[in-house]
Amino acid sequence: xxxxxxxxxxxxxxxxxxxxxxxxxxxxxxxxxxxxxxxxxxxxxxxxxxxxxxxxxxxxxxxxxxxxxxxxxxxxxxxxxxxxxxxxxxxxxxxxxxxxxxxxxxxxxxxxxxxxxxxxxxxxxxxxxxxxxxxxxxxxxxxxxxxxxxxxxxxxxxxxxxxxxx
Amino acid sequence: xxxxxxxxxxxxxxxxxxxxxxxxxxxxxxxxxxxxxxxxxxxxxxxxxxxxxxxxxxxxxxxxxxxxxxxxxxxxxxxxxxxxxxxxxxxxxxxxxxxxxxxxxxxx
Numbered sequence: 001x002x003x004x005x006x007x008x009x010x011x012x013x014x015x016x017x018x019x020x021x022x023x024x025x026x027x028x029x030x031x032x033x034x035x036x037x038x039x040x041x042x043x044x045x046x047x048x049x050x051x052x053x054x055x056x057x058x059x060x061x062x063x064x065x066x067x068x069x070x071x072x073x074x075x076x077x078x079x080x081x082x083x084x085x086x087x088x089x090x091x092x093x094x095x096x097x098x099x100x101x102x103x104x105x106x107x108x109x110x111x112x113x114x115x116x117x118x119x120x121x122x123x124x125x126x127x128x129x130x131x132x133x134x135x136x137x138x139x140x141x142x143x144x145x146x147x148x149x150x151x152x153x154x155x156x157x158x159x160x161x162x163x164x165x166x
Numbered sequence: 167x168x169x170x171x172x173x174x175x176x177x178x179x180x181x182x183x184x185x186x187x188x189x190x191x192x193x194x195x196x197x198x199x200x201x202x203x204x205x206x207x208x209x210x211x212x213x214x215x216x217x218x219x220x221x222x223x224x225x226x227x228x229x230x231x232x233x234x235x236x237x238x239x240x241x242x243x244x245x246x247x248x249x250x251x252x253x254x255x256x257x258x259x260x261x262x263x264x265x266x267x268x269x270x271x272x273x274x
Contacts, residue, residue, distance in 0.1 A: 118247035
């Protein structure tokens with residue numbers, strides 16, 4: 001019963017997203033879109049939203065939209081920095097793997113942190129296992145913003161979540 | 167006049183996007199190992215595709231198409247790091263060791 005509910009929820013979410021992208025006018029298009037969304041939702045229901053569906057409150061949604069704009073601000077310096085390294089004839093990289101223990105507790109916050117790390121200059125998230133995040137850095141100094149907690153604070157702020165300090 | 171400025175902005179965005187694709191590809195070729203290559207591809211290609219799409223959104227205007235392309239940009243910004251993460255994680259979990267510079271190497 002729970003699986004069926006998750007299937008229906010996922011299918012509707014996928015269908016709504018497809019409606020925004022495709023904006024079909026035909027009734028048969030609407031139907032086929034729903035049919036395909038149902039199939040995709042069935043496939044996704046085996047692993048998505050298993051524990052709980054993400055809260056889709058107005059506050060969360062606004063936070064997520066704000067977060068996407070935040071990503072835009074992150075990716076420009078990140079790509080420019082990679083470009084600088086790539087275009088340098090000496091290719092100045094000193095790759096390191098670091099393991100970072102995050103203070104963020106929710107699944108959504110942790111996944112957001114992983115995505116943000118990947119779009120931060122010189123760092124790329126490699127593995128996320130509980131509160132341990134494995135990060136690959138192009139040079140040790142790139143991890144500074146992460147290690148001193150700036151990245152985490154930014155995420156909490158942009159998602160509009162207040163988390164008590166321990 | 168306004169049409170010319172419009173075309174100029176769109177051209178600039180699309181050319182800048184293509185340039186980032188080019189740099190991403192160059193990084194793919196120049197970087198020493200899998201992980202460093204993923205750096206180049208996720209960041210440069212996401213920005214490259216974003217710039218090209220933004221150019222297309224401005225070109226087609228705010229009615230319908232432009233809004234849809236903006237939704238695509240948002241999807242791209244969320245999916246690109248996720249895909250890069252999946253790649254790097256697969257490599258890491260199968261035990262691929264990252265490349266480190268030989269000279270002055272103080273890693274353990």
